[in-house]
Amino acid sequence: MSPIDATDRRIVGATQAGLPFVPRPYHAVAEGLGLDPEEVMARLRRMLEAGIVRRIGAVPNHYALGWTANGMSVWDVDEGALPGLGPKVGALPFVSHCYRRPRRPPLWPYNLFAMVHGRDSGEVDAKVGEIAALLGSSARAHDVLVSTRILKKTGLRLARQEGAPA
Amino acid sequence: MTTLSPTARHLIDGFQRGLPLRPRPYAEMADRLGVDEETVLALLARLQAEGVVSRVGAVVEPHAAGWSTLAAMSVPPWALAQIADFVSAYPEVNHNYEREHRLNLWFVVTAPTPEAVRRVLDGIEYRVGVPVLDLPLEEAFRLDLGFALQWH
Numbered sequence: 001m002s003p004i005d006a007t008d009r010r011i012v013g014a015t016q017a018g019l020p021f022v023p024r025p026y027h028a029v030a031e032g033l034g035l036d037p038e039e040v041m042a043r044l045r046r047m048l049e050a051g052i053v054r055r056i057g058a059v060p061n062h063y064a065l066g067w068t069a070n071g072m073s074v075w076d077v078d079e080g081a082l083p084g085l086g087p088k089v090g091a092l093p094f095v096s097h098c099y100r101r102p103r104r105p106p107l108w109p110y111n112l113f114a115m116v117h118g119r120d121s122g123e124v125d126a127k128v129g130e131i132a133a134l135l136g137s138s139a140r141a142h143d144v145l146v147s148t149r150i151l152k153k154t155g156l157r158l159a160r161q162e163g164a165p166a
Numbered sequence: 167m168t169t170l171s172p173t174a175r176h177l178i179d180g181f182q183r184g185l186p187l188r189p190r191p192y193a194e195m196a197d198r199l200g201v202d203e204e205t206v207l208a209l210l211a212r213l214q215a216e217g218v219v220s221r222v223g224a225v226v227e228p229h230a231a232g233w234s235t236l237a238a239m240s241v242p243p244w245a246l247a248q249i250a251d252f253v254s255a256y257p258e259v260n261h262n263y264e265r266e267h268r269l270n271l272w273f274v275v276t277a278p279t280p281e282a283v284r285r286v287l288d289g290i291e292y293r294v295g296v297p298v299l300d301l302p303l304e305e306a307f308r309l310d311l312g313f314a315l316q317w318h
Contacts (some may be wrong), residue, residue, distance in 0.1 A: 018221030019205045021214075024189050041187045044188055044224065048187070054225045055183035058210075061220045064179075065170075072265070072272075090308030096307040101236065101301040107269070108238070110309075145265040145272075 003048035004052055007035070010133060011043055012053065027101055062096075067117045071124040071144040074133060076103070081110065081138035089114050094127045121146070170218070173199055185222065233283045234276040235302040238269040241294070246270060249294055257259065268298065278308045304305060 010033050019025040026044075030037040047053040055060075076086060080084070082100060089112065097115040101142035116130060119126040128144050133143075170178070187223055192210070193203040199228045213219040241249045246264060252271055254262045262273040277283045284300070291298045 012224055012226060015224040016226060017187075018214075018223045021192070021210045021222075023192065023203060025191065026189065029249050037189070041189075045187050049225075051227055056185045056187070056224045057182045058185075058213075058219045058222050059225065060178050060180055061184065061217055065218060086305065086307035088296070090306075095308060098304040098306070099303045100307065104301070105301050106299070107240075107297075112237075120309060140304070143267070145267045145269075147263045147265050147272075 004047065007039075008043055008047060008052075011035070011161050015044065015056070029069055043105075052114065062100075062117060067121055069118045069124045069146075071116050071121075071128060071146050073111040073114045073116050073128050073142060075114070075131070075135060075142045076109045076140045077112045077135060077141070078138045079111075081135075085135055085138055086112060089131055090135075092131065094118065095131075102134050110143065112139075116144075169245050173201060173205075174213060174218070177206070178213075181222075183317050194295075206250045229238040230274060233280045233302075234274055235280070235283050235287070237275055237287055237290075238301065239296050240269045241271050241296055243270070249296075251293065253283045253290060254285055256290070258283070274299065 003166070011029070014029045020028045022028050024037070026040050027037040033040070033057040041112055042055065044053060048056065051112045058115075086098065086100060089095060092114075094117055095114045096117055097113070099113045100111055101113055103109055103111050116124050118127055125142070128142075132139065132142065177195070180198065185191050188194065189204070192206045196206040199206065201248055209221065210222060214221065244312045250264065250271060251261055253271065257274070258275050258277045259273050260276055262271070264270060265272050275283050275286050277286060280302075282311075287298045287300055294318060
């Protein structure tokens, strides 16, 4: 992954918090940082191409849009079948995140995580059923973890550089 | 649930990614939506004020400039609130959820290096006295590239 320098970090920090709703938002960000607007756009373009910035756009709030129910479905999938099945689960329209993570036996036997969204818990259950059908006998076990309380949620921020003040 | 105008729906569906990196991105957005720039600016301000759109900005790859992991703990229900507050107080913790499971506390730790993440997990494990499961992302089958509303 290409390294990013202090200027990149400042730009990401400023744009991550939200672009202003003015006709020339990158110019406004550049002015706030004391940078050239063309440099701000060029650096963002480079970070986008390098995969450091995943996307630039509107970040919707699922809850406000009516997706009030979600379940983190977790699956114990056969290692040999996972490379073929993982992308299929990830492509389902109601799945927002889909990752392979390590098992931690005996406490945690699951290696596939798929975050499922719905308007209510019944809809989430039905969607989990669709994933179960897709995985078939390749999934030995699964569970659905419903979040009961959000205890802390801050947008992901760029990690501070080692040694930088908190 | 919030009722969205067709323009608002098109905006949210079409611009979760790919905001132009050119001087007047909202004017380009307006062209594609068939409205004028002022309408887009006013609409975005309203959607943000209503909480439908939390922001318009950059979404960063978690492992691009550092390391992160998903961590889970099984804590006694009577102690959960106190332990959760303790965990949330770490600046490296950016999400913390209670979930219905024996592993009832789930949180994301982000720091510059895997070692720094490990130190946070070790610190929590030592102070709370409960094992912390370290479940880092090994492969993404779907990245957070936005979420479709069209089938809603």
